[in-house]
Amino acid sequence: MFAIAYRMLGSAMEAEDIIQEAYLRCQTAGEITAPKAFLSTVVTRLCLDQLKSARSQRETYIGPWLPEPVSTPSTPFDNQSDSISLAFLVLLESLTPVERAVFLLREVFDYPYDEIAGIVDKEEAACRQLFHRAKVHVSAHRPRFQASPEEHQALLERFTQAILAGDLDGLTSLLAQDAELWSDGGGKASAAIRPVLGADHVARFMLGLLRRTPPGFRSEVREINGSAAVITWNEEGIPFAVITMETNNGLIRAFHIVRNPDKLHGFDQ
DSSP, X not given: OHHHHHHHHXXXXXHHHHHHHHHHXXXXXXXXXXXXXXXXXXXXXXXXHHHHHHHHHHTTOSSOOOOOOOBTTTSSOOSOGGGSSHHHHHHHTTSOXXXXXXXXXXXXXXXXXXXXXXXXXXXXXXXXHHHHHHHHHHHHHSOSSOOOHXXXXXXXXXXXXXXXXXXXXXXXXXXXXXXXXXXXXXXXXXXXXXXXXXXXXXXXXXXXXXXXXOTTOEEEEEEETTEEEEEEEOTTSOEEEEEEEEXXXXXXEEEEEEOOGGGOGGGOO
């Protein structure tokens, strides 16, 4: 249920709140003959309500909104790491809440259409149409040639070496020409308020970010949202940033940098 809620909301804290509410409803529901179906329905519908509220809140969010990163595999997820990446969760934001629910329940969790219809309270035929529309959209915007975990790790290590050496040319050579960088400070930490586009601009921004890193910082490579990523702390051990990357055809296609301190509580040293 947490795996559903997190993918629906992109927030571990909100997902935990949803699970707690679902548990309370389960306790007061009397005899439940199909616990999985009951909980799936409650969790999904609570998430749909939360998404409707969140969309209005994000209209006033300062700068790009990114999902809350989570450390894996310590978080209770299944083994489908590609469907918990920040890039994938960002892509899901472009779907309507109901499209997102139908797509996740079918594509990731393999629920049959009749069960999905009951969960989202729509006709089965409508759910098939919603899934098809969402599937086409997601497929059109996902990278065609994603790196293996080993290739991703090696590319991340080369990126780390280049940026620590201040090697602009070396860093640029690792990036796709149409590379993008998205940073989320939420108005509480310095971050670009618009996406940074193009290999040269992204490389220069990353090197500038290094120069603004607090003295005494340290960094570490960890598995975050299913793949290797970089987390940095200041000298007091407070998380400073989580940097994840998306690859395509042997190059870095996008960076997602979370700096909003409200989204970094799970990475205390």
